[in-house]
Amino acid sequence: MSQAATLTALLSGPDQPGLVARVSGKIFELGGNILHADQHRDMEEGIFFQRIEWEPRSAYTHEEESNAFKAFADNLGMSAQVTSSKHRTRVALFVSKEDHCFHDLVLRWKAGEYNADLVAVVSNHLVIADAAKSYGLPFHLIAFEPGELGKRKAEDVQLKLLEELKVELVVLARYMQVLSADFLKRFGKPVINIHHSFLPAFAGGKPYHQAHERGVKLIGATAHYATEQLDEGPIIQQDVVRVTHRHGVPDLVRKGRDLEKTVLAQAIRWHLQSRVLVYGRKTVVFD
């Protein structure tokens, strides 16, 4: 809720004594006032993680101060991303036919919850086209011809669009297609997916049917970064809701919609606020 513009760094690298002091000392030296600092050590792996947010007070531009900080981190053997609060992340929403996450995200964005610009809605169906337009959002129909080749062609079109629009984050808001490993590699930027189960339970297709079949007493939703391995990417957020024997599959679908919305919305908020660091199959979330 800080009013002034800030810089936020996400740092990670091999742990070593004195890191907290050195990082905060550097920002002090740059004239910055640290507003928030949070760190974590993975003791088993010997890795240090930090999120640090400060109000720059130097004569530098945000870009110059970011670069100065990144050079400093580099010298420490740490990797660092630095984001200015003045930067609005450019986001593309990928959707199919289910529109609940779509409406939820757009309404949050319109309510000012996200420091982001929604630059495109991409779909292989026309179902959501009118809703997107009613919000004033550019809608792109990119249909899939059958087969592997059809998919590759469609992904080429998608990638070209993402590049033209300088998209920095793709959100799969109940997008029912699996992105290819090649797509993820060529896009090279984060992709957040919502899976409608408490992963790793019920990975793959029709998770509510699987859950109903197994007779679980809670159903879940999981927001994660998409990786080559379907439903195996680093988990950002999960939540569950209670169900009983009275709930058939359509009830699970209905109850699950509310879960999917809040879990995905939270994961995106954390991502946009530079609160998520990925390492291996896991995330550190500085909330």
Added chain:
Amino acid sequence: MSQAATLTALLSGPDQPGLVARVSGKIFELGGNILHADQHRDMEEGIFFQRIEWEPRSAYTHEEESNAFKAFADNLGMSAQVTSSKHRTRVALFVSKEDHCFHDLVLRWKAGEYNADLVAVVSNHLVIADAAKSYGLPFHLIAFEPGELGKRKAEDVQLKLLEELKVELVVLARYMQVLSADFLKRFGKPVINIHHSFLPAFAGGKPYHQAHERGVKLIGATAHYATEQLDEGPIIQQDVVRVTHRHGVPDLVRKGRDLEKTVLAQAIRWHLQSRVLVYGRKTVVFD
């Protein structure tokens, strides 16, 4: 919270019109006053389930009225169990080294939460022996010699004990041995187990290690009836608790203990109150 003695029937069978009316009519005819009645229809499978609790007011004993009701259900093509609130279920606790579920259950039992008698504490270790004795509970050490034969011998001793003590329910309160299919068949009565994960995620050994490795944001516990297929039995109750990157395996173990206690305690309460009906791999819980 009814003060007077009651009978509770659990009914299941093929659905047919008029069942609710016929069952309540029968109890009315027997002179009983229905206190609670709850039913469920599995529309897909065409099965009817009912729990009905009434205050008998006839000249019959509870046993006679139970038999009359069971004969009636039989005629309808339904299977029925009828339990008197005067009956105290005879329970054996199977434990290993972890004592948190053990203490929790015994303290609840001493506080009057359970309409049951704890007739035996069975273990393959001595760790819990003193605690059991301090509560005045008979402790039985039944150690396992190595190998398949050792297991069979130990199970023979366990089964003989359960038979002698007329045990009606076995609770595996973090008992670290897998009961053989043969044991379950010969015992022939319900066995409730607590598994320290949100099944079906992380079945098998070391679920907290698996959860930590996968980086999930919630850990769970699952109470279920033990069946031949390990961790595949009908689920009675599940719950979860939030964890973060800050929680190492020992933290998950500590937080999980609280979950395991409440989930297992709830499942046992429901079972003892005749609230659980099993069908296939699922349960109907009339709570």
Added chain:
Amino acid sequence: MSQAATLTALLSGPDQPGLVARVSGKIFELGGNILHADQHRDMEEGIFFQRIEWEPRSAYTHEEESNAFKAFADNLGMSAQVTSSKHRTRVALFVSKEDHCFHDLVLRWKAGEYNADLVAVVSNHLVIADAAKSYGLPFHLIAFEPGELGKRKAEDVQLKLLEELKVELVVLARYMQVLSADFLKRFGKPVINIHHSFLPAFAGGKPYHQAHERGVKLIGATAHYATEQLDEGPIIQQDVVRVTHRHGVPDLVRKGRDLEKTVLAQAIRWHLQSRVLVYGRKTVVFD
């Protein structure tokens, strides 16, 4: 999830032996097939409550069978409401400037979650006018002139509109005006309000400010029927979400929006499905 048309009765009255049997016997006699039946006894007050849903199979219309059932209940000394699943409840939404509950409810309604018709959006502000129109909903601006007289005049206009539109349920979806006792009496039908606190904590104005001031660790939302006593009406649903010292009032407002949406949506669903019985300051919710 029953496909065929059904009737649902909500019954309440002095407890007496045999009620469950008599009610189900009556429906059987009418040729109906009972799909769900749930009852509750308030032992202290000696009141019996029941919700019973059945598939009528007689030659009667729904209206005739409802009347027959109501006459039967009357004879038993019970009050009964009977609702046909073919009936769509006519709902008016009262809103002010906050639009999150408004959008949430309309999107659920459009998704088919509610067996209802949204016949009017009423507001004392224009803020939500365009959004209402974009959904194709009739928007009525009824502004308030200052003072008690201004309020009475506005309420007269509101009541006239509700009468013309045959409104059966008013939902106060973050409507920031207090309805007068006179309004409630003259409208004579249910009004559901969402209060942004865990009542009875933080009744009255600015509950998030009060919560922040007090340093609570959970914030809540409460959906209740509006009564003469502000924030004292019978509670239908409540939920909470965790907050910490890091959350300022704007964060509570943001987190609270999600709570308010789901709590209000759930209360309305239960009301529309004839699952809520009011007695005194309390509700019985047959979920």
Added chain:
Amino acid sequence: MSQAATLTALLSGPDQPGLVARVSGKIFELGGNILHADQHRDMEEGIFFQRIEWEPRSAYTHEEESNAFKAFADNLGMSAQVTSSKHRTRVALFVSKEDHCFHDLVLRWKAGEYNADLVAVVSNHLVIADAAKSYGLPFHLIAFEPGELGKRKAEDVQLKLLEELKVELVVLARYMQVLSADFLKRFGKPVINIHHSFLPAFAGGKPYHQAHERGVKLIGATAHYATEQLDEGPIIQQDVVRVTHRHGVPDLVRKGRDLEKTVLAQAIRWHLQSRVLVYGRKTVVFD
């Protein structure tokens, strides 16, 4: 989960630029390795709060290094408490007749969850005497003669005992007496209480009866520091559990017991780990 001995400082005072850097710089200068550091700014009040834990590597004893750090904080205009992980807090449990929190805390303590010594169990009733002795804990019966004078006399005896035993924390584990303002002042150290409602709702006596009377859909428990104003002290932890119209007061009492146990246990853990800072009527909890 750090193995080596650590020091933990809790700091608070007027916010000023550069505090994070100066504090971590000081620890670096002392040769310490910072393991965890967490801070908070109350923007409205202009107060800075920090918890910082480090592994000392100097030749100083823990006491010397603590004093050096406190002198440094003093110079900055900050107040600081510094605690060594080698220190075991001396705790007295005050109990009455309800024993669930008592057993729960003692079992957690025996399981190694708390870095503390339980040096006394104090009660005005004999109900828990045997249980205390069976755990090997010294039990002190301090009965109350009627009237204000009787209370003052009993408190004098309590205070003398606490002084003799060098008690550093009193836990009111469902102790049904109200401590006088004079007692709190003379003891001068923290007292943690568990109240069986979601404060500020249902303060005062018989909260479960109040909750049942009001018809709430969730019941709660609140752990807070005791202050002169009954049930008004700074809240450390709260939680809730769902109830329905089916739950009578005895059910609320039973369900509440589980809540009370976990909420109190968590509050004590945070307190013993130096995670709680009080300011005004609020707490900052660095969890």
